[in-house]
Amino acid sequence: MQPAELSAVELVQAVRQGDLTAERCTEAFLSRIESVDGRIHAFLKVDREGALRAAAAIDQKRRAGKPLGPLAGLPVAVKDALCTFDMPTTCASKMLANFRPPYDAEVVARLRAADAVIVGKTNMDEFAMGGSNENSAFGPVHNPWDLSRTPGGSSGGSAACVAADMTPVAIGSDTGGSIRQPAGLCGITGLKPTYGRVSRRGLVAFASSLDQIGPMARSAADCALVLETIAGHDAGDATSLKEPVPAYSTDLERPLAGVRIGRVPAHFGAGLDPEVAHGVEEAFAAFRAAGATIHDIDMPHAGAGVATYYVVAPCEASSNLARYDGAHYGHRAEPGRGHRAEPGRGHRAEIGGGHRAEPGRGHRAEIGGGHRAEIGGGHGSTGFSKDNGGFESALEEMYCRSRAEGFGPEVKRRIMLGTYALSAGYYDAYYAKALRVRRLIRQDYLDAFQKVDLIGGPVSATPAFKLGEKTGDPLAMYLVDLYTVCTNLAGVGGISFPCGFTKSGLPIGFQLQAPALAEPLLLRATDRYQHLTDWHRRRPALAAAPG
Amino acid sequence: MSSPILGSTPAHGSLTRKDVAKVALLARLALTDVELDTMTRELTTIVGFVGQLEAIETAAIDPLAHPLDTQNVFRDDVRRPSLSTAEALQSSPRHDGEYFLVPAVLGDTGAA
């Protein structure tokens, strides 16, 4: 039995029945990681020993006749934005390169308690800010379908990991599309649950009112299995919902007859790639065939989603990221250089250009160790602008330089944007204004869900784009989030899954959105679709089973 | 701006280099001269883009800061174990085993 060919549901069953040991299963995926991740760079940390130790303990438990957790033996990769007490948690930032949390995120703790095997931490855009994974301080992730292309972001490492069969499931986080968009670009299934459905405790915060953790897997059924474990109330997260967690896995097979799916004509505007449009329309047709009805609906304020999001998210981020100042943990600039000229240490010039994509280059930066020199390179104080430097104390210098050195350009941009939008004189024009539009956007959803049960459409306007293609143009990169940000602004749930491939062999993603707490319907609709189609079973050539 | 979604970039108050330097100070980000120029250009573009919100009528709309309607979430006043000092300090860039150490905070005691 080749573990990589089994679904998560099948793997867990095989381990429970003793057809497969957790150790053998874990070993199979670890070897897979070792053989392909050099080309993909989905992982920032692989914990071979820890994973095998956990697997052995599960096998031991089974042999001793003790009850096994619902995810027994299931290898899981976790986005490096979730705290793990036994592995570094870097958020793909130089700032946290050496950070070791003294605690597990609630989701990680629940996975461990369910006997899942945490194999490692996945690469991502720094602090989850980005839609291409090129903002990782440790180098980008490559799309398993075409290594010269982005896997999407920010949970690009988790998406590529699953797409390349390195683990059957991975955990991602979604603030404006960071699960759904990379799932779409990598041809896998990714669920962003309703805000508050999954505890955020231990998820390194990007934008607290938007962040949500969710499962990424090959199928809706596998997502349902994982969501059953990670969802549920956490008394340690005041924004966690108290509603009981349904058994998502048990209601997947009910037919879709009578389910109304909304279609937003404005989604099919000029910016939508024709091949993507075609794939999405085909998916609507498939849903119709499955018994659902399709209704054109209007989401009048959806067009303002990206602008709203790029005020709200940076404002919260500018505050959430204030704690990274070098004082208590994280990167601290070396002291004393502020008063010396160091002509040799030029500052980085590429800030405006963003990261250079370097697909050809070997990645696998060592976490906790060095970084790419151009990111870690210090700034001699003579390099700082006189308009901005002139630190009034050693402490101020430490703050300003630690943050300058520790954060990458996109993170700085968003901190700057949020700081500006919250500052005296601009709050009303930007932050308060965006919050008013946010209410209108949420109202659009409330109105729409009076008429339909789900809203369908594209998850991304284009298939995976080339690494480096948008890095010089931050705004073009922001527009990648066009179809996904409103879900987060409204706090509802969304799922994306493959609905076809372009002629050049790139996955096309379809997105469904549902009212708050309608995860059962999202998963069921996707599962029904996946019973009619086999897009989700396709594997990139790279991913042919090894040996 | 080439994006079909945007149309043309709305004219919105553009930021000066001085504005951006002030924001950088607020955000405690040291920027080089080159970075300051780039940041000014990029923020001007982005702020111009989000300026499209201005055109949306919201006079009668209350801000929505959070998607949840939940209220009154409390915990009981019951002690839970704290971390050990070693755990608290484990990722600290500089400490003496008891305290976090940071560069001197100047100016609090001296006369102006």
Added chain:
Amino acid sequence: MTANAPPLPSSFTTVIGLEVHVQLQTETKLFCGCSTQFGAPPNTQVCPTCLGLPGSLPVMNRRAFDLAVRAALALDCHIAPFTKWDRKNYFYPDLPKGYQISQFDLPFSADGQLEVVDPKGGWSRKVGIIRVHLEEDAGKSMHDEGAGTGDTRIDLNRAGTPLCEIVTQPDLRSPQEARAWLNELKLLLVYLGVSDCNMQEGSLRVDANVNLHIPCDGGPEAGGRIAKTPIVEIKNMNSFRSVERALVYEVARQFAEWQTTKAEMGKTPKQTRGWDDPAGVTRAQRHKEESSDYRYFPEPDLVPVTVSQAFLAETRGAMTDPPTVLRQALEAKWKISAYDADVLVNQGRDLVAYFEALAEAVGEGKVASNWMQQDVLRTLNERGGTIGEFPVRPPVLAEIIGRVAKGDFDTSRGREIFAEVLSSGRSVADVVASLGIAAVDDDELVALCRELLAENPKIVADVQAGKEQAAAGLIGQAKKKNPNVNPGKVRALCVDLIRKMG
């Protein structure tokens, strides 16, 4: 009055407003389960939440909110039906998240007042409360001497401790009033169990805003105007006494400065000055750098709190009488003076309970109050400790007082007995016996008086001649013969016997 304060002209009005931070008496911090106990070794009462570690989240302490509401109700505040928390963003190493969770535009309470009354009836002052809000404290930073060198040490044990911030209207008119008002505030909060208000441990901190309103050109009546000096915020005052001293100093300094600069409010930015207690002066602190802009916005990790009328009624019902009510009640019930009631109430709830138990047992308030003030309080001050630990409990003291009243011994003998009971822990009867203070029976007393009269024919003659006061001369001799005699009784009996000799 501080030695270095120059004399003041009386022609201006001092305007003072206070900002008081009070630590709420909870077991745990505002947003996490770490202990708030004072004095623990550094960085031992910390967790991911109060360290501001990545991914950590706050959850509000219910008791902290309840205590805060109790404080606001006692200050006569309006409690908002809907309240929320905001982030106040600034960088400082004792603030690990880079923001403080506080309340900005929708504090949970506003518009209250607290009056302070001079117990001697000299004056009173009603001070408006602008707002009371609930926020978290920062940690502690310790700067090495010789600033500029070495490291600053950070202890985050305090970070996240629940605080009520109480902001008053600028209603106080003198440094003395400010001190008296603070005493009253402290008393109120301690009575309600909201805070221990221990300034040494940082559970109460005060900043004062002060300026002067100076009539110019004869003032408004003469067609002139009022000049207002720039408002100065004074910090670093670590006792109510230093608040008073700092204000006295600052008033003089502002007046002197005004005379030379004529600088008025609004034309210069608000200044912050620190109180240097040993030197007895305020010193200008560096202006907040231009980069201070708190960028408040709603805290997305917490949800709002709504307060129902039922909750308020329940909270009110559970609150004990505030000091003002208690003073009046003691005055009325026990017929003691306002001054005495004030002294008793100002000592705290436990002392009042002791007094009431004593008065109850004695059956009279005035005498009980005298014993409290002259004996119990004095002894308590000398010995230290609390009234709860005071070894002479009300029934015992009542027994002594009762026997004095009965005439078994006089008050000074009573005091000796009190002191002996206090130091030995023995019963009153035991002490009376061991001191040989046996009650003198009437036959014995008559015999003693007869003896005295026989020995003092002159006094007998004087009394017979109508000079009754001459009998006083017998008391000392009576005491020599038997120290246990009651002087009043001796005197009365002797006079009676002389008359009968008639």
